Amino acid sequence: MNLSFLPEKIKHKQKIDLSELGFDFALAYISEGTLVSKNNGAKFLKENLLFLNTASEILESKKDSSVFILYFSSHYFKDLHHIQQNFCLSYNPQDIFNSETLRNKSLSLKKENRKLIEKVISLIYQQGESENAATSTFVFHQVMSLFALIENILKDLDLPINESRDMSQEIEAYIQQNIYFPDKLQIKNIADHFQISANYFGAFFKKKYQKSYKLYIDDIRTQLIEERLASSQYSMKQIVDELGFNDESHLTNFYKKKRNITPSAYKKSRKTVS
Structure with a gap:
């Protein structure tokens, strides 16, 4: 897989299937509408954030849905390692995607956090229109800022990323x-x-x-x-x-x-x- 990162906005009846697309992880923000699991019918609602990996269920957008997806390969968090040192993350983003606490669950956001998430994702999409998002330093900074924000949200909610790490x-x-x-x-x-x-x-x-x-x-x-x-x-x-x-x-x-x-x-x- 040549692409290490891809932002995509999906609409009605589109599927999210990482194994089919060749990516390892995906961060999905539901701006409008609903995502539904093809496996068990579970619904993920508007203004929720989902953390997906290759073991996650296949999801499908329903009528009038608008979902912003950030697809990642594991290499994305290594290839631009020289920038990562500027960020104070407690966890590698891969730890968050692989967390049992978050797998196949949606994260409901408070209004203030929702606005920040929407702002950062908007910046990523805007920049991706003018340059290659997979190699963009600006986009990488925004992605790392997004994960710093997510860590703060998880901390406020007292949600452990990994409960059994010795x-x-x-x-x-x-x-x-x-x-x-x-x-x-x-x-x-x-x-x-x-x-x-x-x-x-x-x-x-x-x-x-x-x-x-x-x-x-x-x-x-x-x-x-x-x-x-x-x-x-x-x-x-x-x-x-x-x-x-x-x-x-x-x-x-x-x-x-x-x-x-x-x-x-x-x-x-x-x-x-x-």
Whole structure:
């Protein structure tokens, strides 16, 4: 799927089926009318917000309905990672879409929140008419603002995004969200974030994962390098910039130490296999 983000306004008798469209998530705001589940007939009413993923029910708009949909692939929240650091989100938006608390349920909005949601969505749609919404920095800022607003609404309603996250899950989520920012993943900084000592964090991590924290991070970065090398869409400079290496030599030395071959040799081996 080439598109990572798509805003769409649907009308009467249109379906929302993520598996058919090739997206992972969708945020739906019902401006007018009703959405109805094709599975069990459940109705989602005007001025409600829905969080959908590929496990969600297929929905259909009814007569005189107007629904604003923001479709996302999981890559959308990674591809523009260099912007995400400007936002103070407690959760990756994917956590919200996958939350058992919100799945197949609609969120009724207070008037003041509804106006803010409508304003942000309107800005996204307007900008999408003049440039590619999937790569727009402005649109990305608006999307992140939207999720910051949603987090505040969920907090006010005392709705947990995930009720069963233990510390190891919180740490994994933090690493996933900040893997592109080496400074944030330094033991001192991550220990400060979770308000524990660096020594305790190191011991806890090794006991939990049977490997050191450094080795765990190195393994993730190595895997990300190989994913980029296997794709024709990334240059070495882009991989260096994305993963926070100083230069191509730094990346090459890191990868060779882990795999005993150079990145270019790995890339050639992938071409031979394909």
